[in-house]
Amino acid sequence: MTNDEILAKLREKYPKVVVDTPELIDFTVVVKSEALTEVATFLHDECRLDYLADVTAVDRPERFEVVYHLYSVKNQTPGPFVLKVYLEDKGNPKVASVTPIWRGANFQEREVYDLMGIAFEGHPNLKRILLWEGFPGHPLRKDFENRTFTFKELEPTRPKPPDW
Amino acid sequence: MLKTETITLNLGPQHPSTHGVFRLKLQLDGEAVRDLEPVMGYLHRGIEKLSEERTYVQVVPLTDRLDYVCSMTNNQAYAIAVEKMAGIEVPERAEYIRVIMAEFTRIINHLMAVGFLWNELGAYFTPVVYCFRERERVLDLFEMTCGSRMMCNYMRPGGVSVDLPEGFIPQAKKLNDHLKTFVDELDRLLSENEIFLSRAVNVGVLPADVAINASITGPMLRASGVLYDIRKVDHYSIYDRFDFEVPTCEHGDVWDRYYQHILEMYQSVRIIDQALDGIPQGEVMNKAAAKATRRPPEGEAYGRIESPKGELSFYVVSDGSGNPYRLRIRPPSMINLSALKEMCQGHKIQDIVIILGSVNLTMADLDR
Amino acid sequence: MSEEQLVEEQLKRNIFLTTVDAVYNWGRKCSVWPMAFGLACCAIEMIAAAAARYDFSRFGMEIMRPSPRQADLMIVAGTITHKMAPQVLRLYHQMAEPKYVLAMGSCATAGGPFPSYAVLQGIDELLPVDVYVPGCPPRPEALIEGFMKLHDKLMKQSIKTVPWYQKEPAR
Numbered sequence: 001m002t003n004d005e006i007l008a009k010l011r012e013k014y015p016k017v018v019v020d021t022p023e024l025i026d027f028t029v030v031v032k033s034e035a036l037t038e039v040a041t042f043l044h045d046e047c048r049l050d051y052l053a054d055v056t057a058v059d060r061p062e063r064f065e066v067v068y069h070l071y072s073v074k075n076q077t078p079g080p081f082v083l084k085v086y087l088e089d090k091g092n093p094k095v096a097s098v099t100p101i102w103r104g105a106n107f108q109e110r111e112v113y114d115l116m117g118i119a120f121e122g123h124p125n126l127k128r129i130l131l132w133e134g135f136p137g138h139p140l141r142k143d144f145e146n147r148t149f150t151f152k153e154l155e156p157t158r159p160k161p162p163d164w
Numbered sequence: 165m166l167k168t169e170t171i172t173l174n175l176g177p178q179h180p181s182t183h184g185v186f187r188l189k190l191q192l193d194g195e196a197v198r199d200l201e202p203v204m205g206y207l208h209r210g211i212e213k214l215s216e217e218r219t220y221v222q223v224v225p226l227t228d229r230l231d232y233v234c235s236m237t238n239n240q241a242y243a244i245a246v247e248k249m250a251g252i253e254v255p256e257r258a259e260y261i262r263v264i265m266a267e268f269t270r271i272i273n274h275l276m277a278v279g280f281l282w283n284e285l286g287a288y289f290t291p292v293v294y295c296f297r298e299r300e301r302v303l304d305l306f307e308m309t310c311g312s313r314m315m316c317n318y319m320r321p322g323g324v325s326v327d328l329p330e331g332f333i334p335q336a337k338k339l340n341d342h343l344k345t346f347v348d349e350l351d352r353l354l355s356e357n358e359i360f361l362s363r364a365v366n367v368g369v370l371p372a373d374v375a376i377n378a379s380i381t382g383p384m385l386r387a388s389g390v391l392y393d394i395r396k397v398d399h400y401s402i403y404d405r406f407d408f409e410v411p412t413c414e415h416g417d418v419w420d421r422y423y424q425h426i427l428e429m430y431q432s433v434r435i436i437d438q439a440l441d442g443i444p445q446g447e448v449m450n451k452a453a454a455k456a457t458r459r460p461p462e463g464e465a466y467g468r469i470e471s472p473k474g475e476l477s478f479y480v481v482s483d484g485s486g487n488p489y490r491l492r493i494r495p496p497s498m499i500n501l502s503a504l505k506e507m508c509q510g511h512k513i514q515d516i517v518i519i520l521g522s523v524n525l526t527m528a529d530l531d532r
Numbered sequence: 533m534s535e536e537q538l539v540e541e542q543l544k545r546n547i548f549l550t551t552v553d554a555v556y557n558w559g560r561k562c563s564v565w566p567m568a569f570g571l572a573c574c575a576i577e578m579i580a581a582a583a584a585r586y587d588f589s590r591f592g593m594e595i596m597r598p599s600p601r602q603a604d605l606m607i608v609a610g611t612i613t614h615k616m617a618p619q620v621l622r623l624y625h626q627m628a629e630p631k632y633v634l635a636m637g638s639c640a641t642a643g644g645p646f647p648s649y650a651v652l653q654g655i656d657e658l659l660p661v662d663v664y665v666p667g668c669p670p671r672p673e674a675l676i677e678g679f680m681k682l683h684d685k686l687m688k689q690s691i692k693t694v695p696w697y698q699k700e701p702a703r
Contacts, residue, residue, distance in 0.1 A: 025248060025465045052379050053468070056492040058481055067479070069466055073376050073390060076397050080466055104379025104502045111498075115212075130205035130531055131650065132615060139213055139649050146213050148647050151657050154614050177619050180568055180598035184575070185616055206616040207572055210648030225645065232573035296583035314573060314669055528572050 001072075003027040003081050006047045013042060019086070026069075028082040036085055037096045040068075044101050048072050049081060052102035055109055057116045059142050064093045064118060087118065097123040115140040132159055170198055173513075177206050181284050181517050184527030188516070195512045202501060208531040215491045220246055220457040221320060223491065228315040230493065231529035233276055236269040236306075237471040239319035244400060245467025245478035246321035250460040252453045257446035258323035259402045264336070264439045265318065266401075266469075267432040268306075271343065272299045273472035274383075274425040274432075277524040281422055282354065284521035285363060291354065298346055301339055308332060322453020333440055340436050347429045355423060364418040368507040368519035371416065378502040382474030384523065387424040388416030394470035406438045421522040459486055473524055474500055497523075497530040557687045560604075560630070563592040564682070567603035569623070571610025574637035574669045578609050581672035588676060591683075600626040605682070608659075611639035612652045624659050629696035632686075634678055635661045638668045 001009075007029060011018055017039060020030040031039050043049045054069040064087040069080045087093040097120035099105045109120045110129040117138035120126060128135070134157035137144050175188040185206035191199040211230065215223045227242045228235040240262055247254065254262075279295035303313040308329055310318040318324055354360065370380070375388045385392060393410040395403040411427035413420035462484045468477030474496030481490040500523055507519055570578055581588050588594060597603040600623045612620060624633070635655050638644040641664045643653030655661060662685060665678035691697060 025463055050376050053475065054466070054477065054479060054492070054494045056479055056494075058490045069477075069479070073392050076392070078398050082466070102379065103374075103377045104499055106502055107498055130208040132205075139210060144649075146210070146217065146647075146649055148643070148651070148653050149614065149649060151614070151617055151652060158618065177616060178569060178623060185571055206613060206619075207611060208613055208615065208650050209611055209646045210650045211646070214646060214648050229573060229645070232576060292579070293584050296580060297585070300580070300583075300585045313671070314576065 001047055001075065002077075003079060006043070006049070006081060009047065010039065010042065014038065024082075026080050026082050028084060030084045030086060033085045033087060033095050036098070037101075039083070040098045040101050043070060043081075043083070048074050050074060050102075052098070052104055053080065055098070055105050055112060057112045057118055057140075059116065059140065061142075062090075063088050064090065064116070066095055066112070066118065068098070092119075093117065094119040094121055096121050099123055114138070117141065132157075134158060168193070175516075181521070183280060183521070183525050186520075186525065186527055186530070188520075190513070190516070192513070197508055197511060197513065197516055200505060200508060200516070202504060204498070204527075205531055207527045209528075211532045212491055212493060215488055217487060219486050220460070220488065221454075223488065224320055225315065225317045227493075228317055229528060230495075230532060231471070231473065231476070231497070231526045232314060233526055234269045234273045234472050235314060235316045236265045236318060237469060238476065239316065240266055240401075241467060241469045241471065241476045242478050243319045243321045244469060245465055245480045246457060246460070247453075248467045249463055249465035249480050249482060250321070250456045252322050252450055252456050254323050255447050255450060256402075256444055257327075258448045258450075260439050260443040261324050261328060261448065262319055262401060263403065263406070264436055264443075265306075265309075265316075265324075267436045267439070268302050268336075270432045270472045271429055272302050273524075274429050275299055277425050277472075278350065278354070278422060281418075281518065281521040281524075284518045285360060291350075294350070294353075298343065301342075305332065305336055305339065308335075320449070320453075321457050323447075323449035325449065327448045333443070336436070337440055340433055340440065343429075344433050347426065347433065351426050355426065361419065363514075364422065364518065364522075366415070367418050367511060367515050368522065369415060369417045370503055370507050374503055374506055375416070378506075379499050380474070380503060382470070382472070382496055382500065383424045383428060384421060384474070384500055386410065387413045387420040389414050394468060394475055398468065400469060403435075405442075406435050408435050418518055418522040421524075425524075459484065468494075471496060473497055473526065473529065476529075493532055495529045495532060497525045497527075501525070501530070553690050554687075556691060557689060561683045561686050564604045564632070564679075564686075565595050565597050565602065566593055566605045566607050567600055567623070567627070568596040568598050569606055569608065571608070571612065571616065572639065574609035574639070577669040577672055578607060578636065578675065581675050586672035586676065588679065591676075591679060593679070600624075601628060603627060604630065605632045605634060607634045607636050608640040608655050608661075609636040611644060611646060612655055613650050614652055615650070617652050617658060620655065621658055630694070632662045632682060633659050634663045634665065634682060636665045636675060636678070637670060638666055641666055644668060 017031050017035040022028055049070040049072050051071045051073045056067050058065045066085045068083040114128040114130050170191040170193050173190045173192050177185040177187045187203040189201045211226050227238045230238045275295040279292035282291040307313050310316045370388050372388045372390050375385050391412050408431045413424050460482050464481040466479050468475050476496050477494040479492040483489040635641050640655045663678050663682045667674050
């Protein structure tokens with residue numbers, strides 16, 4: 001199934017869910033964040049997009065975007081099917097987790113939570129993965145200025161035994 | 165009745181057998197492992213944040229240090245992503261050079277994978293020394309071309325940075341012929357070893373549907389029987405012109421993952437042969453590339469390659485200025501670990517160590 | 533030849549006069565055991581220095597002890613992140629005196645090419661470093677030059693002044 005056919009089937013089944021299809025180099029579809037679980041299940045079961053390559057997030061000035069890149073191993077399609085979700089609420093961003101559908105999203109969603117601060121509801125183990133729990137701030141956000149820390153500055157934020 | 169508890173054992177960040185700094189918290193019942201939790205991030209260097217302050221060409225040396233064993237293929241993935249986004253064409257001679265370097269990189273990565281797996285099995289350092297002897301010969305070729313053994317900084321968006329020197333092609337041909345016999349020798353020496361067979365067969369089995377669902381790619385996926393190689397699916401670069409097969413194995417246990425590396429080395433040697441015979445003359449860098457990457461148009465692109473460890477891809481977002489707005493690196497090592505719990509069910513500590521060795525991790529790739 | 537001359541000749545051939553310092557340091561210099569502590573890319577060059585082409589077993593160092601209790605030299609090879617820094621400190625404290633630290637590569641010396649939020653800019657914020665080997669990564673020959681400098685430093689130490697034989701607590 002080509003990407004256009006998948007989009008047509010998606011519009012047929014869930015008419016109000018597609019928000020936008022921007023003109024980008026890869027085929028992109030933007031859906032509403034509340035409908036993410038249904039759309040993801042539909043894409044996995046009916047359209048056989050069984051390989052989730054990437055889960056990532058971009059910090060734009062007015063919103064967060066969560067981006068999913070999907071491929072099909074059974075059909076060996078070349079181009080990615082890019083699924084995007086816009087999160088307008090920058091103070092408390094959250095979206096449903098797709099880990100129950102694609103197990104490979106587990107570590108990637110934890111990384112997005114760690115570095116961007118977006119919470120995923122329904123994730124089995126949402127903890128910080130690359131930095132430790134007390135680290136001040138979420139580094140990949142645009143309002144976090146990149147600077148070097150000394151050992152003493154970060155000392156009070158570290159977990160003390162037996163929590164580590 | 166006896167009331168027993170599980171012990172928590174910490175296979176800590178510094179350990180002779182974890183490949184770099186990786187920590188596993190194991191729950192043990194005697195010697196059998198009941199549960200495990202990986203803790204990572206001990207080599208997180210913030211490369212994604214650093215690349216937002218640099219120009220597109222200044223990011224290339226940062227990508228070298230991602231998966232430090234295969235630095236050429238990291239550069240290639242980034243170059244492909246930026247070329248897709250900015251619409252840059254690559255000259256033909258540069259494409260041939262890229263294929264030769266990428267396949268040599270695949271060979272050195274697989275040699276190291278085999279060597280370090282045997283380190284875990286207890287053959288402490290003998291296979292490593294054999295494999296490193298050949299790796300040094302390939303690194304001589306790299307040093308001849310780009311000046312550095314490991315951090316090559318060679319493939320840039322638009323081509324490669326310098327042309328091949330005079331004596332490269334004869335030396336590469338000689339080395340390639342030698343590598344054919346060396347891979348045979350390695351196969352004869354290691355594959356049918358009794359101790360290896362009894363320790364590795366049926367250990368850490370990964371079924372095919374679990375592998376696809378857990379987004380696993382690369383030799384691990386093909387060892388479980390799934391025929392998916394991005395060189396054949398995406399037709400990137402000029403891999404269409406070469407005649408090579410994609411081997412797979414059936415069971416998906418540790419032995420199959422090891423043997424997959426040996427089979428892929430045979431195919432790489434084949435590709436290098438064909439590329440060295442057919443390489444044309446010409447220029448090696450597109451002159452318009454420097455201008456195009458100074459201020460590329462707004463947009464985003466996802467460029468992926470079949471790196472020796474799996475699918476390595478870059479998601480580049482540009483906002484029209486000279487720096488990438490967001491650079492996302494999809495790490496094959498981190499995602500290949502997603503199925504660790506399923507693979508380790510019902511095994512003992514010594515099996516965990518070799519299963520981790522067969523996944524072929526590089527920590528800098530996992531943590532970035 | 534008279535008996536006295538014979539005895540003198542034999543004495544010249546079989547007895548050496550030297551200092552306690554020279555013998556003690558020579559024994560320590562010829563078998564410095566490094567701890568296998570590779571963090572990142574420099575670890576691969578360290579293993580290449582241990583492999584067949586640039587062998588450092590000719591200096592008595594090929595036994596890389598996995599446990600810090602049995603090692604003399606800690607080669608900090610690679611980037612030290614803030615998450616890993618307390619563990620490096622623990623390992624240093626677990627080593628027994630006499631111990632030396634060699635900072636290999638520019639990441640261990642000064643943070644390397646990563647001035648970011650997660651990287652400790654140089655291990656000398658935490659540990660006393662004896663030899664710095666710059667490079668990214670340093671070639672195996674450069675690492676061996678670093679070992680030679682460490683041997684020179686070692687040979688100059690005297691038993692009277694070394695910290696681990698003093699009566700007061702050491703550094």
